[in-house]
Amino acid sequence: MTLSTRDTADHIYAHGLRNQWHPVVPSHFVEPGGMRKVTALGENWLLFRKADGGLSMLADRCPHRGAPLSLGKHLGDRVACWYHGVEVDGTGTVTSVPGLPGCNLEGKTLVTSLPVREVGGAILAYFGDEEHPDPVELTLPGPLADEEISAFLCYAEWEVPWRFAMENLLDPMHGAFLHSESHTMFAGDTTAKFRIRETERGYFFEKTDQRGVNFDWVELCHTGVDWVDLSIPYPPSAGPGGPFGIVGMACPVDAGRTGVFFWRYRRVSDWQRDTWRFLYKTLIEARHWEVLEQDRVILESMPADADQRENLYQHDLGVVRLRRLYQAQAGRQSKAQPVSAR
Amino acid sequence: MPETWPYLETHQTRDHEPTPYETKLARTLEDIFTKDGHGLSDVIDGLNSRQLRTPTGEPWTEESFRAEMHRLGA
Numbered sequence: 001m002t003l004s005t006r007d008t009a010d011h012i013y014a015h016g017l018r019n020q021w022h023p024v025v026p027s028h029f030v031e032p033g034g035m036r037k038v039t040a041l042g043e044n045w046l047l048f049r050k051a052d053g054g055l056s057m058l059a060d061r062c063p064h065r066g067a068p069l070s071l072g073k074h075l076g077d078r079v080a081c082w083y084h085g086v087e088v089d090g091t092g093t094v095t096s097v098p099g100l101p102g103c104n105l106e107g108k109t110l111v112t113s114l115p116v117r118e119v120g121g122a123i124l125a126y127f128g129d130e131e132h133p134d135p136v137e138l139t140l141p142g143p144l145a146d147e148e149i150s151a152f153l154c155y156a157e158w159e160v161p162w163r164f165a166m167e168n169l170l171d172p173m174h175g176a177f178l179h180s181e182s183h184t185m186f187a188g189d190t191t192a193k194f195r196i197r198e199t200e201r202g203y204f205f206e207k208t209d210q211r212g213v214n215f216d217w218v219e220l221c222h223t224g225v226d227w228v229d230l231s232i233p234y235p236p237s238a239g240p241g242g243p244f245g246i247v248g249m250a251c252p253v254d255a256g257r258t259g260v261f262f263w264r265y266r267r268v269s270d271w272q273r274d275t276w277r278f279l280y281k282t283l284i285e286a287r288h289w290e291v292l293e294q295d296r297v298i299l300e301s302m303p304a305d306a307d308q309r310e311n312l313y314q315h316d317l318g319v320v321r322l323r324r325l326y327q328a329q330a331g332r333q334s335k336a337q338p339v340s341a342r
Numbered sequence: 343m344p345e346t347w348p349y350l351e352t353h354q355t356r357d358h359e360p361t362p363y364e365t366k367l368a369r370t371l372e373d374i375f376t377k378d379g380h381g382l383s384d385v386i387d388g389l390n391s392r393q394l395r396t397p398t399g400e401p402w403t404e405e406s407f408r409a410e411m412h413r414l415g416a
Contacts, residue, residue, distance in 0.1 A: 157348035240380035278415030
């Protein structure tokens with residue numbers, strides 16, 4: 001097993017929470033008949049796709065001597081370890097030990113394989129620890145399942161702890177400052193009052209005195225995968241269809257790296273949909289990217305102890321709540337005794 | 343497999359670099375949406391009054407505009 005309840009709560013908080021789904025990489029990163037090594041929740045994994053499109057995710061560790069399977073050969077429906085040729089299929093079962101036919105490793109499921117789903121052009125995997133190997137129910141974000149909504153996935157890799165990336169999303173007020181020189185977030189007041197509003201699946205953190213002008217609200221949703229929903233107005237140049245929304249997710253890669261997934265979506269149909277998609281690909285995507293780079297630059301510049309030495313104010317309630325939630329979850333997922341208690 | 347981290351690609355939705363025609367059409371549409379309105383008739387009138395033609399040199403119609411947007415944006 002690769003994810004253990006014996007890890008400390010601090011380790012789990014730093015490397016990503018378990019027993020839920022997380023996005024891993026965009027689907028097109030693993031071509032039919034291809035494989036790709038990825039790191040997620042601080043562990044190495046192998047994504048491996050058969051020619052017919054079927055996808056598997058295995059711990060990147062040969063059950064024989066521990067060599068990375070990602071250095072091995074893709075044999076269509078199996079991977080053969082480069083070191084001694086041990087063959088492992090997509091379920092993590094050893095199908096052949098070529099050096100010793102009939103070896104008792106054959107037929108045993110010795111490699112952790114994670115349940116995977118592909119959603120909106122991204123690969124999602126369920127990261128259970130040894131006590132929770134069966135996947136929790138996954139309810140897809142509404143905007144990604146709604147046929148009336150058109151979405152584009154934007155994926156980027158940042159040198160930041162995953163929780164900084166999430167905290168940034170629960171901090172709408174940065175829109176009016178960090179993104180003040182952008183195509184979408186130039187308008188609105190630079191002062192605001194916020195409130196938290198509970199929902200069945202999480203909570204809203206929203207301005208009490210402005211909506212539909214800037215990045216004015218965000219909803220954190222736990223639906224088997226953690227995601228945020230938010231909405232930002234487009235300028236008139238983007239044409240009909242109203243504001244665009246973002247479904248955001250983060251992949252905790254390790255303690256210092258994060259894969260960020262942003263689906264930019266808009267409720268549009270017919271010629272309006274086609275026109276938005278044309279403008280997006282031709283002109284708008286680059287402007288969205290500029291805004292995203294502003295987030296990356298500021299977050300990558302934050303000191304590692306940024307969240308240890310702060311002076312927070314009312315705008316940070318959404319962040320504080322997020323931290324408490326995640327720290328409590330990390331505590332529940334750890335059976336390790338704190339050092340001081342031994 | 344090569345180390346690919348970090349993935350920082352500005353353009354992730356294009357299958358080709360926009361042609362000069364596509365860029366001009368997109369910029370003109372933005373100008374129309376900003377100055378003239380968001381209706382389909384605003385778009386057709388705006389393209390034609392700005393002397394922008396279809397790829398075959400014709401004035402735009404609702405039908406040709408829908409078809410072209412479907413080709414470029416679907």
